[in-house]
Amino acid sequence: MIEMNHLTRRYGDLLAVDDVSFSIGAGEVVGLLGHNGAGKTTVMKMLTGALEPTAGTLRVGELEIGRDTAAIQARIGYLPENCPVWPDLTVIEFLEYQAALHGVPEAQRRVAVATAIRRTALKEKATAPIQTLSRGYRQRVGVAQAILHAPEIVILDEPTNGLDPTQILHMRELIRELSAHATVIVSTHILQEVEAVCERVVIMKRGRKVADARLDDLQRGARLLVTLDRDEASARPVLTAVPGVRGMRLDAALDGRWRYALDVPETAAPAVSAAVHAAGFGLHALTPERRDLETVFAEVNRTETPVADTEVRHAA
Numbered sequence: 001m002i003e004m005n006h007l008t009r010r011y012g013d014l015l016a017v018d019d020v021s022f023s024i025g026a027g028e029v030v031g032l033l034g035h036n037g038a039g040k041t042t043v044m045k046m047l048t049g050a051l052e053p054t055a056g057t058l059r060v061g062e063l064e065i066g067r068d069t070a071a072i073q074a075r076i077g078y079l080p081e082n083c084p085v086w087p088d089l090t091v092i093e094f095l096e097y098q099a100a101l102h103g104v105p106e107a108q109r110r111v112a113v114a115t116a117i118r119r120t121a122l123k124e125k126a127t128a129p130i131q132t133l134s135r136g137y138r139q140r141v142g143v144a145q146a147i148l149h150a151p152e153i154v155i156l157d158e159p160t161n162g163l164d165p166t167q168i169l170h171m172r173e174l175i176r177e178l179s180a181h182a183t184v185i186v187s188t189h190i191l192q193e194v195e196a197v198c199e200r201v202v203i204m205k206r207g208r209k210v211a212d213a214r215l216d217d218l219q220r221g222a223r224l225l226v227t228l229d230r231d232e233a234s235a236r237p238v239l240t241a242v243p244g245v246r247g248m249r250l251d252a253a254l255d256g257r258w259r260y261a262l263d264v265p266e267t268a269a270p271a272v273s274a275a276v277h278a279a280g281f282g283l284h285a286l287t288p289e290r291r292d293l294e295t296v297f298a299e300v301n302r303t304e305t306p307v308a309d310t311e312v313r314h315a316a
């Protein structure tokens with residue numbers, strides 16, 4: 001549905017986005033992750049037509065940025081970082097004004113505003129001036145303005161920025177709700193955000209794409225964790241003899257049980273289990289290692305070359 005090819009953007013001498021290519025399928029929820037200054041906002045601005053690429057192409061379905069920018073903008077809802085809202089207007093007034101800007105026909109504006117208010121759970125604040133709202137509610141108003149024209153693609157730039165923990169949970173719920181109806185792209189530097197709402201993550205570093213993978217694949221470690229009732233001296237000869245095991249280390253000693261991390265793909269689990277059984281050991285657990293996103297992110301930021309790129313491709 002969305003296809004970026006060799007997208008590049010310079011600000012003078014600064015290469016803010018450097019030859020980035022990836023595609024996003026309809027209905028996906030993708031996290032665009034990177035440290036401050038990685039180039040996330042610049043990518044989003046190019047996608048929304050607010051900024052021209054220096055090089056490369058950006059397509060949404062059959063439309064192309066540049067040639068069809070207005071038509072693409074009609075299909076996209078955008079919550080910018082620090083979304084501008086008019087403090088003197090009430091929520092309804094602001095949304096009616098935004099609906100007009102989005103080109104929603106006058107006869108449909110009331111329904112469009114009411115629907116956006118319902119979906120963002122803003123009903124109790126609908127007639128309140130925006131300046132009286134908490135930051136969490138203001139962010140919801142920002143999301144409401146982004147979905148007024150029922151866009152197929154919703155882009156949220158740092159949607160939980162400055163929210164308290166309760167407001168963050170509400171925003172995550174809202175993002176999940178949005179994802180039932182639209183393709184959602186969330187830009188953030190907060191790892192928990194991606195883990196909470198996204199199924200796929202694209203990681204950027206200094207303008208380049210350094211990882212693009214399903215969250216599940218990215219978090220799957222290359223190790224098997226096996227918990228036995230034997231200490232390392234007994235376990236080592238048995239475990240390292242399993243075909244494919246390249247190494248092992250004691251991961252944790254737990255009250256009469258020992259957990260070992262084996263350098264072997266999870267497909268070796270039946271062979272490990274059989275070897276443990278044949279040796280007469282007690283097997284308490286056998287699970288693939290799961291890396292948290294923090295570990296993956298740290299790894300990506302240590303290396304210059306991409307650590308994970310499953311090249312998730314979709315038909316435009």
Ligand SMILES: Nc1ncnc2c1ncn2[C@@H]1O[C@H](COP(=O)(O)OP(=O)(O)OP(=O)(O)O)[C@@H](O)[C@H]1O
Nearest residue numbers: 011014016034035036037038039040041042043189
């Ligand atoms: N209008 C501009 N003029 C010059 N440089 C810019 C401009 N906008 C962004 N930059 C620079 O481009 C690089 C990428 O910025 P961008 O805002 O896209 O990153 P980001 O990943 O969204 O960061 P953040 O999370 O801080 O918003 C940064 O080095 C930034 O300073």
